[in-house]
Amino acid sequence: MPSYRAPRGTRDLLPEARAGLSRLEAIARSLAARYGYREMEIPLFEQTAVFERGIGEATDVVEKELFRLAPRTEDSEAWALRPEATAGLVRAFVQHGMHTLPQPVKLTVVGPMFRYDRPQAGRYRQFWQWDAEVLGDQGPAVDAELIELGWRFYNEAGVSGVQVLLNSIGDAACRPAYLESLTEYFRANAPVLPELERRRLETNPLRLLDSKDPSMVALIAAAPKISECLCADCAAHFSAVKAHLDALGVPYRVAPMLVRGLDYYTRTAFEYYRSGAEGQQQALGGGGRYDGLVELLGGRATPGIGFALGLDRVLLALEESGVEAVREAPPLAVVTGADPADTVTRLRVASLLRGEGLAVRVELAPRKLSRQLETASKEHAHFAVIIGDELAEGNVQLKDLEAGTQRLVPLSDLARELARAAKSHHHG
């Protein structure tokens, strides 16, 4: 047994898995470009305060899942690994005065996030997200545009049966009153509440609606609904979002009990779920509107909306639904030689071909030719270049490993021949 292993909740993405992730990243980048988003990078860690203020101190993400870094010195500021991208992205928006850019500003980030919670399949301490944010447009058309973007991502990635859950959780005008009536309702029923729920009543009453406790079902069903308490503006916003989604043909289901775990959300809230995986309480992605967040992080009042899609969970969903894993591109050719010891010539020929932009492997272990060809076959190389005595006349053998044919080719023509073959066989 190895004495060292990847830390709990992390894993090595072996080449095959990395290829799957790369494919998703490529789809995300392609979509982002098509929808007018500009990709950027933000640090993997921020001042802890960015998350505490931005996400909310009472949220689980900050309270128990924040991956805090040990301070280097006593007076250094506190840092934490990013548990999501939105807070850092908004911090950057404010820091760089992006409110002076033409509005709205559409930004995207792809990369790893970190949460210190207990690992499970599809839940890791380091996981990958695609994040897209629109700042400076109060919607509702951009809400629908963004939701459609996520929807399209799952379609292009090949995940079947994804459903959009949609809700509005109100804004500063109507949410306080709703919260009050909700709190009042549950407080009246406090004696029958389980311990955990009683605690949530004080910290974040909205999340009582999210409870999976069986004893809560009837109580939740009878609880006041946010949709009945929305102010006129929020109600109009919500129905306009739905109208735009209808026009785009994006199927969705209104989920009155859908609330989000982060404090900054207002109005539109949505999650992407895979039907057939309702048992697992694992969203494929989610997002919402956060009209107060920019101001909260020190900027001028700017509306915003965004989503985060969990790429690991998409990979898992694809695997579970039996979608073939992506195959890495095989090498076009492997350079082999009759003289096992002559690594100099093999390496020079390989270098020549690589200089011409061709993807070739070269056999450098001093093994006999049959072994070299065996390896080439196992790697699914299309061609083998065989170097032998004919090199004295400036020729090499070019063997087509798929067809089983071979012919003599002048070394000076080799790159051109391979390039032409690559083109006609759609090789990389």
Add this chain to the structure above:
RNA sequence: GUGGCCUUAGCUCAACCGGCAGAGCAGCGGACUGUGGAUCCGCAGGUUACGGGUUCGACCCCCGUAGGCCACCCCA
């Protein structure tokens, strides 16, 4: 953070009631000195996750720890 199930070679798994830790695949080599995925033969690979206990004797029973999975909590 709480509870349940699990952990034997790189991978998938055997090992009777507590009695010498084994196979397939993958790797390396040979059969085969300039021609490939097959076949046959061989080699290597283990502190049975780790630490303790019970026992003449522990992969097997007991305790602890770590890791994985599942259900909560919560989210991606």
